[in-house]
Amino acid sequence: MLKWKRSLTVLVATALMGSLAACGGGGDTKNTSEPTSTTAATTVASNEPVKLRIMWWGAQERHEATLAALDLYTKNNPNVTFEPEYSGMDGYLDKLSTQAAANNAPDIIQLDPGWTPDWAARNQLAELTPEVDVSKIDPKLLAGGQSAGKQYAVPLGSVAFGMIYDKAAMDKLGIANPANGWSWDDFFALAKESKAKLPSGQYFTKDYAGDYFAYSAFQYSKGKGTVITEDGKFNIDQATFLEWTTNFEELRNAEIVPPADVNSSDKEFDPQMDLMAAGKILLRLSFSNNYGSWDSLKPGAYALVTMPRATESGGWLKPSMYLAVSAGSKKIDEARKFINWFVNDPEAGKILKTLRGLPVNKDNATALESSMSDTDKVGMALLRATEKDGQTWTAGAGGWTNYIDKDWPYVRDQLSFKKITPQQAFDQLKEASTAYEK
Incomplete structure (x- = not known):
């Protein structure tokens, strides 16, 4: 039974790889070469109307805060609107993987740190830097979103x-x-x-x-x-x-x-x-x-x-989750621009609070700690108690x-x-x- 199930997994992975190769990603799960840059295939950000599909998982409180952040971004950038897809954690990866296999992954995707190395190695993600500023993020948190020395996903919080x-x-x-x-x-x-x-x-x-x-x-x-x-x-x-x-x-x-x-x-x-x-x-x-x-x-x-x-x-302690851009997106530049705002903008930080962990942008984290609610302080107490001698998390x-x-x-x-x-x-x-x- 176990052997059959592993064989089925291999078949699904093979189908996924074939589809990705067809859309220009190339490579397979054993490919250790440097991921192919997707920069040349992008469209320069402009004032033309843009709709970005974005997918994440979480509880209702996270959904509501994220939707509020998307509304603020559209208010500041009227040409950009969003098509949000959100759910609980159950079934999230299966749905996302199926979409990727059909060359229909959302432009912006939330990834668990444990999945990120696979997605980067399989050329499923677009490179983010230098368009996404990571200068105020702890390098230890960034490491899990890197492949061949390049940043393919950025952490959203520390938990x-x-x-x-x-x-x-x-x-x-x-x-x-x-x-x-x-x-x-x-x-x-x-x-x-x-x-x-x-x-x-x-x-x-x-x-x-x-x-x-x-x-x-x-x-x-x-x-x-x-x-x-x-x-x-x-x-x-x-x-x-x-x-x-x-x-x-x-x-x-x-x-x-x-x-x-x-x-x-x-x-x-x-x-x-x-x-x-x-x-x-x-x-x-x-x-x-x-x-x-x-x-x-x-x-x-x-x-x-x-x-x-x-x-x-x-x-x-670990990165709570990562945010990345699908390599097959036709709106990579606009997606990068949004991620840079989502991670670094102070107003976004105020809306998102600690629902994805303590913000990775150090300035946003400091500003948030000074005005935390009693509820947020409970989570922060566990983080501080753990960081004293907590294990080093690795993907x-x-x-x-x-x-x-x-x-x-x-x-x-x-x-x-x-x-x-x-x-x-x-x-x-x-x-x-x-x-x-x-």
């Missing part, structure tokens, strides 16, 4: 990876609140202690046994490095993985995490389907910039805490997007439904990695 918990519910049940600096031992102990106080149908946290990002934090904290190395090698530490998955197996058997059907029904930020918003779990993974979205679902109920640690920190080698987005969820679901053992899960992930290793 911390941690956890969010339902403080109001835990206080009502008499369950101790986690505190910054807590350990994974504390995490699993608190989960087991909560069992006696949880009513039927309520659970401590999601079943994260096969979750790529949760496990990455655990392996980081054990000092075992990244799951995928910078040079594109499988690096799941077997003993650490078995410790992690066995711990969750115990929680699953004790009904401290949701059964598989409930676990798989979760849709983050959906008022009805999000397991924490629905009161079915007490704690889940979260980025610092998402606190406002959680708080809008249940004002005053939630609190943030650092990712648990072991010998090292488990959490990290890793390109070419592993499907491994993270397809192979891991496949194994995750098998673990949750008790169809495989922790050892079998490790073996499947190791076998699947051979299709991606360079």
